[in-house]
Amino acid sequence: MWIADSMEHMPTAVHAMSPPPVRPHEESAERSLVTLPDEAERKANGIHYTPPLLAAYLAQQVVAGLVNRSGNSGRCSILDPACGDGELLKAISDAAPRGLKGGLTLTGFDTDAAAIRAAERTLNGIGVAAVDLRCIDFLSAFTISDSEPQMGFQFTAERRECPQPEALFDAIISNPPYVRTQVLGSATAQELAGRFGLSGRVDLYHAFVKAMTVALREGGVLGLLTSNRFLSVQSGSSMREWLASHFQLLRLVDLGDTKLFEAAVLPAVVVAVRKAGVSAQDCEFIRVYQTSLPGSASRRKVDSVLEVLDGSFSGYACGGGLCFHIQTGHLQATPDSATPWTMSNGDIATWLSTVKAHASGTFSDVAKVCVGIKTTADAVFIRDDWNSLPESERPEDELLHPLVTHHLAARWHLPAAPADAKRVLYPYRLESEDRIPVDLADYPRARRYLLKHRERLQSRSYVIESGREWYEIWVPHRPVDWTRPKIAFPDISETSKFFLVEEGWIVNGDCYWARLLPRASPAWLNVMLAVANSSFIHKFYDVLFHNKLYAGRRRFMSQYVNRFPLPKLERAGEILEVMVQLLRASSNREPDRVATLQLELDRLVWRAFGLPEEVAR
Incomplete structure (x- = not known):
């Protein structure tokens, strides 16, 4: 069962x-x-x-x-x-x-x-x-x-x-x-x-x-x-x-x-x-997912999609009001079990070989990708009604920070936060390199608020047993990193939604975020943003990971995003030029201009990996 x-x-x-x-x-x-x-x-x-x-x-x-x-x-x-x-x-x-x-x-x-x-x-x-x-x-x-x-x-x-x-x-x-x-x-x-x-x-x-x-x-x-x-x-x-x-x-x-x-x-x-x-696996791999039938594609009518899953059919099968895309190939498994099992065939192998030949590395070479904060007591630390609390119990503004959640996610730029946007009580100083909590004696209003919830917070025995203060967040990350340039994106999304995060915003655990490594060129952040929001990365994701939920929603987890490829920086000049224009248009709320620049940027990303435009579209 x-x-x-x-x-x-x-x-x-x-x-x-x-x-x-x-x-x-x-x-x-x-x-x-x-x-x-x-x-x-x-x-x-x-x-x-x-x-x-x-x-x-x-x-x-x-x-x-x-x-x-x-x-x-x-x-x-x-x-x-x-x-x-x-x-x-x-x-x-x-x-x-x-x-x-x-x-x-x-x-x-x-x-x-x-x-x-x-x-x-x-x-x-x-x-x-x-x-x-x-x-x-x-x-x-x-x-x-x-x-x-x-x-x-x-x-x-x-x-x-x-x-x-x-x-x-x-x-x-x-x-x-x-x-x-x-x-x-x-x-x-x-x-x-x-x-x-x-x-x-x-x-x-x-x-x-x-x-x-x-x-x-x-x-x-x-x-x-x-x-x-x-x-x-x-x-x-x-x-x-x-x-x-x-x-x-x-x-x-x-x-x-x-x-x-x-x-x-x-x-x-x-x-x-x-x-x-067994030293090597020679295994047939069949993949079938719901899809919309491309206009010019042929299809096979079936009563059940199981009728055509014998390994001899690739293409589109439709029946019962649903359409499925069926792919066949063989299992691509490496000796390292940490690597996902995926499908390969002649077309996929050629495609990946082209991408690899034009890549300079992966996101993990220039950035660290992490899941957002985990408070393990969201009802205490995260609220959208802080201003409704009595002033004597309303934590000091210095400790309340705007919170990035998947509800706010949008490509390129974080949209203007609504008046009722959630904020997180973050009991650390943002300028601190170390994860040292503030002294609550310096923040009397935050102290009164937290003391009202002390029993709930102290019930998190794992926090206390790890030598932490009872009022700490379980996974806060390094406070100073919230003051540095970063990209954030939701965990689950049909299409990629990577966006720049302004200084002082904190990323919640329903999203991931990426910050540049100390010696990485600042230019890589915009290159990463361009690649991650391209149709190219959707194809790359589906070829290598294909972790899809219902309605075609993808899981953008660190284990996948770390492996996203980067083009050679010398081939990224045009990408960076268009990115500057696109981010300006996005910031100025110019949707038509953004749409035009997105199409141009998409073509440039495909070409940077040696793939002609006709393959992309």
């Missing part, structure tokens, strides 16, 4: 092993690491099991791997460790050719007894050799040793009736739980981390993937449906490393914003074969 960040649960599948008439073992789940909601709670939380068409697509991939596997005896054991209503296991049965279906044993685990009962109905009498459904926690059955080569596959003593180590599975098909650390709770997250050797931000599906790896025999087939986040975000690096080192990847499908689920999730399909010591 897949559980979204908000505890919205997603589909699951059932897996095999046991006697036919499907009698679930009503075992206690008291040792469960994670107790999933009952049926009523699932409905209340918008739970959605794997849609039949998507289940069929994933099952077809798994069955193809089983059929192609050498030494197939005709008997195969299939597992779904979080089987939900059994849709994925049924899809395996439906996809299996006659010679394979009669030899299938299907095993499904789930902590939700209602789901197991639903799976029993789904799988009853489907014509396979055996079905075994158990209301237990799959993860509680496993321990993984610190020494990876000797990792064990062990069911605990309380689970002796479950399959033993010699009964590893031939295939696993699953849509495992996806629950992030903040939902799991620190105690559960720490237990999972200790048991499964997880580090960093712990997601429940990480533990499932590790346990599934142990449960899968060498040469066994994995069909995994999960969030596509692991492909491109920094916290997905451990998942990328695990998959690359334990599997031969066969196919990756980024299903993006296809809306195959009713819930707002962006899924991905991974099809792989258990194989240790």
Whole structure:
């Protein structure tokens, strides 16, 4: 089962092993690491099991791997460790050719007894050799040793009736739980981390993937449906490393914003074969996202976009009132798991090669990119009604600073702040190189205000334990940096919105900001601004990162912006000239002039990277 960040649960599948008439073992789940909601709670939380068409697509991939596997005896054991209503296991049965279906044993685990009962109905009498459904926690059955080569596959003593180590599975098909650390709770997250050797931000599906790896025999087939986040975000690096080192990847499908689920999730399909010591991956990569059909482009009519995701079709497919752009290529994965997994093909490789040949470096060579401040008590530190407070409790103006938020974001220049714009109580002196809080005795009104909220602020134990004053902001950055030239931009935006920030403004945590490194030429700030706001950077982003949400919104995080390319400075003369004119027009609120200069600047950026205008438009 897949559980979204908000505890919205997603589909699951059932897996095999046991006697036919499907009698679930009503075992206690008291040792469960994670107790999933009952049926009523699932409905209340918008739970959605794997849609039949998507289940069929994933099952077809798994069955193809089983059929192609050498030494197939005709008997195969299939597992779904979080089987939900059994849709994925049924899809395996439906996809299996006659010679394979009669030899299938299907095993499904789930902590939700209602789901197991639903799976029993789904799988009853489907014509396979055996079905075994158990209301237990799959993860509680496993321990993984610190020494990876000797990792064990062990069911605990309380689970002796479950399959033993010699009964590893031939295939696993699953849509495992996806629950992030903040939902799991620190105690559960720490237990999972200790048991499964997880580090960093712990997601429940990480533990499932590790346990599934142990449960899968060498040469066994994995069909995994999960969030596509692991492909491109920094916290997905451990998942990328695990998959690359334990599997031969066969196919990756980024299903993006296809809306195959009713819930707002962006899924991905991974099809792989258990194989240790893989030195290089030769994996097919398919990407599909919603789009508007270009006027002159041909399209294929489909009932479901899944019909054309076999790797043989690239282009536009339309059906059900939606249009999708389908791209095919192969996985581009470096030995460094911190680098996102992305797609490459002949056209992409040529394009990137041209960009690299004309680039002088990246944004990270001349600037430091950071997320904005994190107060961890916004209701205390950030307000738009400071002037409404009694004068005796209204913090001194010296400590109140205008705040950049994503609501104010606009290209080139920060627009004039509205009268009700938010300001932040920033208890540091802006001229200070060090993060030293002010002495509240020097600011009696701020002191009175903060004392009213002392209990709330002191409850942030992590602030106190780190040796900080109780009234400090958790992530304030170096105060003096707010007085220096900088660029800011929102975390999430369909198109890039990079803009200059005036002295004294502070950037909130829903935005990022970039300041030049000490030895960087001041000219780079305007060059960065021109590149970041160009259509070129949209193409670059989509080629290398492609971390898109619904409605085509991109995530502009530091890990991506750091890798934005810079043209050679000697080729940036015209860019700088136009930038001066554009910033003047933007400052003077001349929209027509700004629009004309933007088009000219866009052409110059493409040309600076060796790409002719016709490629850009």
